[in-house]
Amino acid sequence: MKFKIKKIYLSWRKGKGSRRKIVGVIERTATNGITFKYLEDGVKAAQLEGFKEYNGFPIPHDFKKIYNENDLDIFSLRLIPFERKDNKHLLKFWEAEGIVNKFDLLALTQGLLPTDNFEFLGLFNPAPNFKFVTDIAGLTHLELEKDTIIKGDILRYDFEANPNAYLDKAVKVYKSELHVGYIKNIHNNIFVKLNRKLNRKLKLVVKEVEQNGIIKNIFVQVTS
Incomplete structure (x- = not known):
């Protein structure tokens, strides 16, 4: 697997069958490392359907705040735990065998959890x-x-x-x-x-x- 992944978009929807809203973007650059920011249009559209925030990341009133790499460890909690017995099976399913970089893993596995309606969608090139x-x-x-x-x-x-x-x-x-x-x-x-x-x-x-x-x-x- 070879990718050039520079961005992962944070998607939210009200529930199964509802349209996904793109509410934020995680970006990786050589200059700034990994950063996260909310996207105003997507957030406002999602708020009409009940969106509040991604837990731990308050929405700034002017949408200008950029969270830096030190703030982003919370996203890694959505990765497949290495101690899980079926870890290798799941990584193989997501075509993520041998991938150790957390940013790339998040993009490939989408960070899906059964407890919420967030998805992490890699912008693959x-x-x-x-x-x-x-x-x-x-x-x-x-x-x-x-x-x-x-x-x-x-x-x-x-x-x-x-x-x-x-x-x-x-x-x-x-x-x-x-x-x-x-x-x-x-x-x-x-x-x-x-x-x-x-x-x-x-x-x-x-x-x-x-x-x-x-x-x-x-x-x-x-x-x-």
């Missing part, structure tokens, strides 16, 4: 031999029947204009001609960039499906 795992958005509204999608399925995608999406393009995902959802905002960046700059497409293979009567989650491996 093209690099040789890269791959990552993402989960498909929009499933709640589609209500796909059980076993419509199975592990190992090869999916395809196309683009549609969407002013709410990163780079104004939504990435619509299909199994054959069946619409199965969208690539999440921010993660769609690399799809659009490769198409615009290099006229290249990525490969999508279903890695895991969570379902009962209907499909709840589809995790896909994205490779160059």
Whole structure:
């Protein structure tokens, strides 16, 4: 896995099926190290749906405050604990084997917890031999029947204009001609960039499906 990850966007939503709001950004630069700041437009939109703050990071009234690296250890609490018995299995699932840098791990694993609605979405840039795992958005509204999608399925995608999406393009995902959802905002960046700059497409293979009567989650491996 080779990446050029400079930014991780903090996403929040009210609940399953609600639109994600991009409320902050963690940035890594040679000059300033790792910093975090809230994004005014995203925060204000999220506050209309009940967003308060990310615990430990009060929202500044003017949105100018930048939290520095010394403040950011709290984000590492969302990483997969190394003492977990299934640590290696989980890192393999997220295509994060051998990754030790906390910033990169947070981007690859999304920092998902069952206790809140935050996600950490890496802004991935093209690099040789890269791959990552993402989960498909929009499933709640589609209500796909059980076993419509199975592990190992090869999916395809196309683009549609969407002013709410990163780079104004939504990435619509299909199994054959069946619409199965969208690539999440921010993660769609690399799809659009490769198409615009290099006229290249990525490969999508279903890695895991969570379902009962209907499909709840589809995790896909994205490779160059």
